[in-house]
Amino acid sequence: MSDPHDQPALAVEPHPARMSDDDRHAAIADPGFGRVFTDHMASALWTAERGWHDAKIMPRGPLSVDPAMSVLHYAQEIFEGMKAYRTEDGAMALFRPGENAKRFNASARRMAMPELPEALFLESVRRLVATDADWFPGVTGGALYIRPFMFSSDVRLGVRPASEYRFLVILSPVGAYFRGDPKAISLWVSRDYVRAAPGGTGEAKCGGNYAASLVAQAQSIDHGCDQVVFLDAVERKWVEELGGMNLFFVMADGTLVTPPLGGTILPGITRDSLIAIARDEGLSVREERYSIDQWRDDAASGALVESFACGTAAVVTPVGEVRDGDDRFTIGSGGPGQITERLRRRLVDIQYGRAPDQHGWVERIG
Ligand SMILES: *Cc1c(COP(=O)(O)O)cnc(C)c1O
Numbered sequence: 043m044s045d046p047h048d049q050p051a052l053a054v055e056p057h058p059a060r061m062s063d064d065d066r067h068a069a070i071a072d073p074g075f076g077r078v079f080t081d082h083m084a085s086a087l088w089t090a091e092r093g094w095h096d097a098k099i100m101p102r103g104p105l106s107v108d109p110a111m112s113v114l115h116y117a118q119e120i121f122e123g124m125k126a127y128r129t130e131d132g133a134m135a136l137f138r139p140g141e142n143a144k145r146f147n148a149s150a151r152r153m154a155m156p157e158l159p160e161a162l163f164l165e166s167v168r169r170l171v172a173t174d175a176d177w178f179p180g181v182t183g184g185a186l187y188i189r190p191f192m193f194s195s196d197v198r199l200g201v202r203p204a205s206e207y208r209f210l211v212i213l214s215p216v217g218a219y220f221r222g223d224p225k226a227i228s229l230w231v232s233r234d235y236v237r238a239a240p241g242g243t244g245e246a247k248c249g250g251n252y253a254a255s256l257v258a259q260a261q262s263i264d265h266g267c268d269q270v271v272f273l274d275a276v277e278r279k280w281v282e283e284l285g286g287m288n289l290f291f292v293m294a295d296g297t298l299v300t301p302p303l304g305g306t307i308l309p310g311i312t313r314d315s316l317i318a319i320a321r322d323e324g325l326s327v328r329e330e331r332y333s334i335d336q337w338r339d340d341a342a343s344g345a346l347v348e349s350f351a352c353g354t355a356a357v358v359t360p361v362g363e364v365r366d367g368d369d370r371f372t373i374g375s376g377g378p379g380q381i382t383e384r385l386r387r388r389l390v391d392i393q394y395g396r397a398p399d400q401h402g403w404v405e406r407i408g
Pocket residue numbers: 123247283284285286287288308309310311312313352353354355
């Protein structure tokens with residue numbers, strides 16, 4: 043099973059007692075984010091002797107976890123975040139799923155975990171979405187949020203890469219991350235904590251990065267802000283990203299600036315897509331470092347007119363205000379900006395099949 047082009051044999055074990063139509067309809071009427079889950083999950087096992095095996099779609103349910111299971115102690119865990127959309131013509135579609143499969147394996151390599159054949163990743167996602175398609179929420183902006191993840195499941199306390207891993211995919215029907223028109227969020231600049239250091243795990247999508255960011259996010263909430271923004275670990279001056287979203291800066295001449303990838307920034311697929319969309323729209327995009335001082339000065343002088351955060355979950359979210367200790371500055375009018383809104387609409391229109399898919403990003407299921 044190590045050849046990534048092998049077609050995986052994926053068994054399907056249907057749920058013996060799926061949720062009733064009435065209960066399912068009630069659950070997806072107002073699903074919120076990440077609270078409701080579907081009937082099935084995808085699962086596969088890796089052992090040193092057998093490699094990947096036992097790949098299947100099976101009823102979703104609790105796992106049996108030994109107290110010595112290594113992930114509980116040493117946090118060898120990675121994940122992905124994707125969405126299945128419903129296009130205008132009623133088909134289900136994924137957005138650039140091959141990029142998630144590749145990034146999953148990049149994360150696996152960084153965490154000394156076995157790579158998963160891309161075909162197995164993709165087939166697990168597609169089959170699971172097709173199996174639980176009737177969980178698709180009807181609400182505007184709704185989607186099936188897809189969470190593939192992998193963890194070490196050895197029962198052993200020795201510190202070394204595990205000899206057993208489990209891959210799972212679960213689905214969560216979600217509504218729009220923010221209700222109504224996207225409102226601008228406020229950011230708290232973390233001076234006490236960093237998210238990622240050179241040589242660390244910043245570009246891997248691992249649970250540990252999130253665990254380490256929560257105390258900074260809590261400070262942000264304590265200071266009345268919505269999200270934390272992290273600076274680089276070395277000079278503590280270059281703006282990097284939020285706990286789970288990349289950042290863009292929009293200059294008065296329409297140029298976009300976004301921090302360059304390079305080890306400490308998570309390579310967002312939304313980030314990459316927006317760079318391409320902006321260029322399609324004739325905007326120039328520079329991937330270069332941008333300091334917190336420059337951000338404040340440019341916001342004050344009017345050289346910077348908009349900023350936004352982006353990621354699969356919340357799509358494109360305008361940034362209205364930034365707080366750095368007692369200092370605070372407003373970006374543009376403090377509300378959603380025009381370029382932000384234009385790029386957001388373009389991306390969403392492609393995802394929902396309302397705009398031409400020039401880049402071949404949308405993959406239909408079924
Ligand atoms: C997942 C993630 C993002 C966004 O990535 P997308 O592929 O656009 O969803 C950005 N930053 C961090 C830290 C993330 O974990």
